[in-house]
Amino acid sequence: MEVKTKHKLGRKRLSEDLTTEIRNYIIDKGLKPGDALLTEQQMVERFGVSRPVVREATKALDFLGIIRSAPRRGMILDSFDFDRVSEYFGFHFALSDYPKDELLKSRIALETGALYYTMEAMREKPELFDYLMECVEIADTEEDIEAWIEHDIAFHRALVEVSNIGPLGSFCDLIHVFFHEFHDKTAQGHFVSGKEQHEQIVHALRDGHVDEAVRILRFHLSWYEDDEEPGVSS
Amino acid sequence: MEVKTKHKLGRKRLSEDLTTEIRNYIIDKGLKPGDALLTEQQMVERFGVSRPVVREATKALDFLGIIRSAPRRGMILDSFDFDRVSEYFGFHFALSDYPKDELLKSRIALETGALYYTMEAMREKPELFDYLMECVEIADTEEDIEAWIEHDIAFHRALVEVSNIGPLGSFCDLIHVFFHEFHDKTAQGHFVSGKEQHEQIVHALRDGHVDEAVRILRFHLSWYEDDEEPGVSS
């Protein structure tokens, strides 16, 4: 038999209907981010449901970042926020259980894809070169491996963030979360070469050699995929 | 009734914290879609919050399709509903004025970053070349602009998806949602050149010229920027 596809299964949940009613209300009124929404009490009266139902519906939209609420101020439409998106993408990735190499490739694709705009940003603001070189140095000064990992990721984060592309930064942050876990496994022995390659990337970008920077960065990150498997204890 | 008035100054909303705790629980237990989750009452006891809070949190996840619930059966995990999320993101995006150039740059960075792996995939599976060329042709056969937009996005989607990197595909899907909104504004006049460039990209990848493919793709997508300064030297 057909597997019963994921449909309603309890369609008569009021909170779910209410989200669409709220959405319609927003569309009807032509509300924009920043505009005030109905209060919980007003929704109770207008839509004829209880307050818990209203809250379940609004908290769902809140979780998506569509609305923001605060005491005494009521609820207002929020502007789009990619960091919110990352929250549920975290769920998505956690559930889908993507293999390690896919996460790595995603990271490489993201970071290399951003390099062009990092280069552009450096061309417009030469001081970014100094800033990035600072990040390189900072990542090198520490001796504690934990701190080094932090600074290493901070460098890669900075590499993307100076391009000043919001969604890209959010995506990278999300991916980086997964790298904290198995970062230290093979981090040893990459202190030095890591710093050198960081330097090479920044210099290549300064000189406008984006293709070369991409190649170095790809190589720099690909040591993760050295299938070491040092005893899977967990 | 013993523990009351827990001072949570500066504490955020409990329901929001609970969603992350539930996520951690899912990750910890290694739960997969179809597995049973805790009941509401169990969550009340385990996380020390009231049932309304539990419901606000779970209904938010339910709204995303991550959780499915039914009386007497409890809650079970479900792979989440991407369409549902896209629907509300498209809606939310329509309201907000998220800077379009950031979205465009994100898209370009993502797609160009993926090209390397698209090339790798093509090298391993040469039939992907034919598949992508099919997508190119399909995108050209239609005359209706709406359908053309669909097929154009389908090509770009395919370009990333053949690399078989899950998270990257998800990111691209999300970004593409936003492009449906303002795609048609400047789509006219790119029918022909679009097809040619699509072809050039696929051919360049087949021949292993990833840098060239990247350049073409970046140029191919950069026509979206309307009111920005016309052309950088190229």
Added chain:
DNA sequence: CCGCTTTATTTGTCATACAATAACACAATT
């Protein structure tokens, strides 16, 4: 006129009750 205090409104949280539903246990019937 300004700064502080009070007030009122709205969200945040908790407790409880009841309804609806579906899985389960068990008895009844064939």
Added chain:
DNA sequence: AATTGTGTTATTGTATGACAAATAAAGCGG
């Protein structure tokens, strides 16, 4: 004995009420 019908019960769905916390707005005193 197997199946079926029925009641029980666990779990979610919804409603109501209450109180705490936070904060914008009003009121007050200097």
